[in-house]
Amino acid sequence: MELKIALLPGDGIGPEVTEQAVKCLHAVEEAFNHHFVFTEAHAGAIAIDHTGDPLPEATLQVCKESKVVLFGAIGDPKYDNDPSAKVRPEQGLLKLRKELGLFTNIRPLKVYPSLVDRSPLRPEKVAGCDFTIYRELTGGIYFGKKTLSDDGTVASDLCEYSEKEIGRIAHMAFKAAKARNKKLTLIDKANVLETSRLWRKVVTRIGESYPEVALDFLFVDNAAMQMILNPKQFDVILTENMFGDIISDEASVIGGSIGLLASASVGDGHAMFEPIHGSFPEGAGKNIANPIASILSASMLLDHVGLAEEAATVRAAVDKAIEKNVVTPDLNPDGNYGTDQVGDFIAHSIVDIHEHISFNDENIEAGKSTII
Numbered sequence: 001m002e003l004k005i006a007l008l009p010g011d012g013i014g015p016e017v018t019e020q021a022v023k024c025l026h027a028v029e030e031a032f033n034h035h036f037v038f039t040e041a042h043a044g045a046i047a048i049d050h051t052g053d054p055l056p057e058a059t060l061q062v063c064k065e066s067k068v069v070l071f072g073a074i075g076d077p078k079y080d081n082d083p084s085a086k087v088r089p090e091q092g093l094l095k096l097r098k099e100l101g102l103f104t105n106i107r108p109l110k111v112y113p114s115l116v117d118r119s120p121l122r123p124e125k126v127a128g129c130d131f132t133i134y135r136e137l138t139g140g141i142y143f144g145k146k147t148l149s150d151d152g153t154v155a156s157d158l159c160e161y162s163e164k165e166i167g168r169i170a171h172m173a174f175k176a177a178k179a180r181n182k183k184l185t186l187i188d189k190a191n192v193l194e195t196s197r198l199w200r201k202v203v204t205r206i207g208e209s210y211p212e213v214a215l216d217f218l219f220v221d222n223a224a225m226q227m228i229l230n231p232k233q234f235d236v237i238l239t240e241n242m243f244g245d246i247i248s249d250e251a252s253v254i255g256g257s258i259g260l261l262a263s264a265s266v267g268d269g270h271a272m273f274e275p276i277h278g279s280f281p282e283g284a285g286k287n288i289a290n291p292i293a294s295i296l297s298a299s300m301l302l303d304h305v306g307l308a309e310e311a312a313t314v315r316a317a318v319d320k321a322i323e324k325n326v327v328t329p330d331l332n333p334d335g336n337y338g339t340d341q342v343g344d345f346i347a348h349s350i351v352d353i354h355e356h357i358s359f360n361d362e363n364i365e366a367g368k369s370t371i372i
């Protein structure tokens with residue numbers, strides 16, 4: 001298959017982890033005889049440095065002309081430490097999500113058996129934990145009107161949702177739940193927020209078309225607690241933009257590190273794949289960032305374009321690295337493996353696994369840590 005991939009490494013550790021994902025995609029090309037055409041472009045702080053714009057028009061064009069986008073991370077302390085900055089790296093990412101119509105962000109969490117002891121929670125609480133978060137990505141408070149009074153003492157951010165915005169992601173989450181363990185939990189704050197009450201109404205109505213899926217509701221404060229008390233109760237979580245952002249970082253520690261969590265953003269036709277973490281500026285240039293979230297994002301990309309066996313092979317190679325403890329310091333502070341070495345190991349394993357294992361429908365499905 002010939003496939004056009006837009007590559008936006010971004011800032012901080014973004015380029016380092018994306019490099020490993022590209023290495024793994026090259027290994028897939030070699031093993032399966034595909035041809036991937038990468039076009040690299042700037043986004044985030046690096047794009048501001050070059051053009052003054054965190055999402056230059058040329059970058060947006062590259063993304064629109066490619067079948068899929070592989071994104072690293074954006075963000076830089078020089079903007080984080082300057083609250084008065086008018087142009088910020090994060091605006092580029094938000095605009096990109098909006099422009100590409102990526103209204104659904106899928107963030108799967110799976111606890112690897114060999115990492116159970118890395119979780120800050122007790123092993124029996126987390127062993128076997130496997131759920132997926134469906135986070136709305138192009139609406140809500142991140143996109144609402146912002147105001148700041150002339151004297152700078154009063155600010156506001158508007159949170160707005162329409163039935164249409166809620167309905168389209170709700171259908172995707174119900175379909176995912178139907179294909180998984182048939183449970184959907186809507187996380188909201190319907191005891192306080194009007195937007196949350198609209199979410200409940202729309203999701204309840206849509207739920208009638210999915211009678212096999214058990215729907216329940218949790219207020220977000222309780223959900224944050226339940227995530228730690230009993231994470232195995234979850235199957236598919238559906239939530240709005242900001243709650244999903246927060247809950248998914250919290251969920252990531254269950255599995256041992258945020259450096260393991262990948263995501264797929266889909267919607268009107270375009271699709272983008274990125275780790276859930278940020279640019280981890282303190283880790284940049286030190287060869288310590290975990291590349292697995294980026295590599296698993298690449299595996300979600302392969303699934304998305306119909307290359308299921310290739311995606312399963314990447315996941316199997318990641319499983320092998322984790323089982324053999326070929327992991328970065330976030331998972332093994334006493335180990336000897338950096339970002340590069342983990343990327344090399346997984347890339348070599350992809351070729352090796354392809355030579356020795358033939359995936360059928362059953363074992364492809366068994367590695368279902370990705371799209372649903």
Ligand SMILES: NC(=O)C1=CN([C@@H]2O[C@H](COP(=O)(O)OP(=O)(O)OC[C@H]3O[C@@H](n4cnc5c(N)ncnc54)[C@H](O)[C@@H]3O)[C@@H](O)[C@H]2O)C=CC1
Binds near residue numbers: 073
């Ligand atoms: N999608 C994106 O591009 C995102 C960008 N950001 C931006 O990133 C910058 C830093 O934000 P933070 O709040 O510090 O979040 P962050 O996700 O970059 O880092 C938080 C902590 O998570 C750990 N971590 C993150 N990625 C890791 C990896 N691959 N391997 C090992 N450990 C990892 C580190 O301990 C780090 O201190 C900010 O400018 C922020 O706006 C934040 C979140 C998402």
Ligand SMILES: CC(C)CC(=O)C(=O)O
Binds near residue numbers: 090245276277
């Ligand atoms: C930096 C934000 C725009 C995004 C974020 O934190 C995320 O998508 O997880």
Ligand SMILES: [Mg+2]
Binds near residue numbers: 245246249276
């Ligand atoms: Mg986030």
